[in-house]
Amino acid sequence: NAGVTQTPKFQVLKTGQSMTLQCAQDMNHEYMSWYRQDPGMGLRLIHYSVGAGITDQGEVPNGYNVSRSTTEDFPLRLLSAAPSQTSVYFCASSFIGTWGNIQYFGAGTRLSVL
Amino acid sequence: GENVEQHPSTLSVQEGDSAVIKCTYSDSASNYFPWYKQELGKGPQLIIDIRSNVGEKKDQRIAVTLNKTAKHFSLHITETQPEDSAVYFCAASKRDTGNQFYFGTGTSLTVIP
Numbered sequence: 001n002a003g004v005t006q007t008p009k010f011q012v013l014k015t016g017q018s019m020t021l022q023c024a025q026d027m028n029h030e031y032m033s034w035y036r037q038d039p040g041m042g043l044r045l046i047h048y049s050v051g052a053g054i055t056d057q058g059e060v061p062n063g064y065n066v067s068r069s070t071t072e073d074f075p076l077r078l079l080s081a082a083p084s085q086t087s088v089y090f091c092a093s094s095f096i097g098t099w100g101n102i103q104y105f106g107a108g109t110r111l112s113v114l
Numbered sequence: 115g116e117n118v119e120q121h122p123s124t125l126s127v128q129e130g131d132s133a134v135i136k137c138t139y140s141d142s143a144s145n146y147f148p149w150y151k152q153e154l155g156k157g158p159q160l161i162i163d164i165r166s167n168v169g170e171k172k173d174q175r176i177a178v179t180l181n182k183t184a185k186h187f188s189l190h191i192t193e194t195q196p197e198d199s200a201v202y203f204c205a206a207s208k209r210d211t212g213n214q215f216y217f218g219t220g221t222s223l224t225v226i227p
Binding site for chain 2: 004033035040041042043044045048058059090092098100101102103104105106107108
């Protein structure tokens with residue numbers, strides 16, 4: 001049982017390049033999310049999905065696209081990378097408990113945009 | 115939207131002492147408050163959570179308290195050990211908003227042997 005798997009672990013891009021951060025979970029969780037983590041700012045929600053075919057914007061969605069064609073996968077796309085997108089990106093999957101969402105995080109992707 | 119503030123940003127304690135991290139939130143409708151531990155190079159891991167209908171919850175050396183009236187909640191770690199050294203995050207959410215979590219800015223805890 002791998003949990004939440006993110007690839008790649010590290011990536012360096014030039015401004016204007018595009019790339020896709022991959023996220024896969026094997027726990028059959030309906031909910032999946034993408035966060036970015038910046039120094040002194042905690043984790044901020046980029047996009048999330050409540051099930052296959054359903055996505056919605058979080059706190060900081062600009063510059064990112066997502067899709068959810070299967071329960072397992074939730075890729076994050078940067079169409080034209082900017083230096084402001086240098087960050088550590090975390091994917092999470094979760095299930096609804098009695099009162100809240102129990103989240104499991106991947107190990108992260110460290111992205112540098114030059 | 116929700117605003118979660120977390121203090122202190124750094125905390126150093128001697129091994130065996132207690133550590134307390136405090137968070138406040140702004141949205142009185144928030145009803146679920148998880149705490150995460152993040153070790154270097156890893157993703158956050160849920161360590162304990164509390165619901166708005168509970169004032170305190172304990173799991174071995176870790177406890178969380180919630181004051182709904184004052185809109186603040188705290189993490190208490192007793193008998194600290196070097197392996198407790200990590201960054202701790204608090205978060206707040208409302209169950210009916212699906213995946214909308216709002217995180218604090220983190221506390222870097224160092225336990226000195």
